Amino acid sequence: MKNGKVAFIGTGVMGASIVKHLLQAEYEVAVYTRTKVKAEPLVEAGAVWAETVGEVVTGADLIFTMVGYPTDVEEVYFGEGGIFANGKAGQVVIDMTTSSPALAKQIAEQAAMLKMASIDAPVSGGDVGAKNGTLSIMCGGEEQVFDKILPVLSVFGKQIVYQGVAGAGQHTKMCNQIAIATNMIGVCEALAYAEHAGLEAETVLASISSGAAGSWSLSNLAPRMLQGDFEPGFYVKHFFKDINIALREAEAMQLALPGLQLARDMYDKLVLQGYSDKGTQALYKSYS
Known part of the structure; x- marks a missing residue:
């Protein structure tokens, strides 16, 4: 797959950085996104702009x-005008959207019918991981297909793990989001406590971020909270969507997740307050 032809649909906060890594690794990349202006820096960097999904799919490996x-x-x-209406046998589709496991299975089934292949490959690591090429990638699908595309995923990912059959990548991402959701509450409450206790929150962070309380959110998002930086590395609206998917899956498994439900209620309030397009660290505003 080295130097193969890649189509990339969706060049948002994380997608744009992934495309840049692929271009730097000398892959031929065609891009399509609903808002063309978002892709202009990528076109300037060497990507080919496509006007439609059908056009971007044509000729891609x-x-x-x-x-x-x-x-x-x-x-x-x-x-x-989608991928399956325009794709061809032999192509591999990789959905990196955090979506439902059931939909991942439907994509895999349709791809197989068309003699295409499919991997669900949601990621974690936010804008920082995308920029640094250190994303964690959770993959579901046929293992031989995973092995085939692994060199490409390695261009922008660091922890790339095959999780099992179609949908397994999405289920793993739900685990990831569940852990983040309740951890984010803890990070916000730790900072709120520090400030109300009259401590220097930055100094507190220096102590607790490297101890047993350490987490990605504490190290990467807590400093943004203290600086009043609530711009998105990952959107509140997308995190809220992920939480709802996880809760629906848990309900189907008859599994109660009270911590995740609390996080859902708190993010619901943020959405209603108009913070949908801010980063997940905007939860800190619940304590101000």
């Missing part, structure tokens, strides 16, 4: 998708 919601995934794959 690998087709990456990284869009917003499961409904967007459905449209991109199953829509009249």
Whole structure:
């Protein structure tokens, strides 16, 4: 797959950085996104702009998708002008959107019918991981297909793990989001406590971020909270979507997740307050 042709659909906060890594690794990349202006820096860097999904898919060996919601995934794959209407046998589709495990299975089944291959490969690491090429990538699908595309994933990922059959990558991402959701509450409450106790919050961070309380959110997002920087590394609206997917999956398994439900209620309030397009660290505003 080295120097193969790649199609990339969705060049948002994380997708744009991933495309840059692929270009730097000398892959030929065609891009499509609904808002063309978002892709202009990538075109200047060497990517080829496509006017439609059908156009970007044509001639590609690998087709990456990284869009917003499961409904967007459905449209991109199953829509009249979508991937499956324009793809061809032998192509591999890799959905990096955090979406539902059931939808990942549907994509895999349709891909197999068309003699294409599919991997669900949601990621974790936020804008920092995307920029640094150190994303954690959780993969579901046929293992031989995973092995085939692993060199490409390694261009922008560091921890790349095959989790099992189609949908397993999405289930693993739900585990990731569950852990982050309740951890984010803890990070916010730790900082709020420090400030109310009259401590220097930055100094407190120096102590607790390297101890047993350490976490990615504490190291990367807590400093942003203290600086009043709530710009997105990962959108509140997308995290809220992920939490709802996880809760629906848990309900189907008859599994109660009270911590995740609390996080859902708190992020619901943020959405209602108009913070949908801010970063997940905006939860800190709940304590101000």
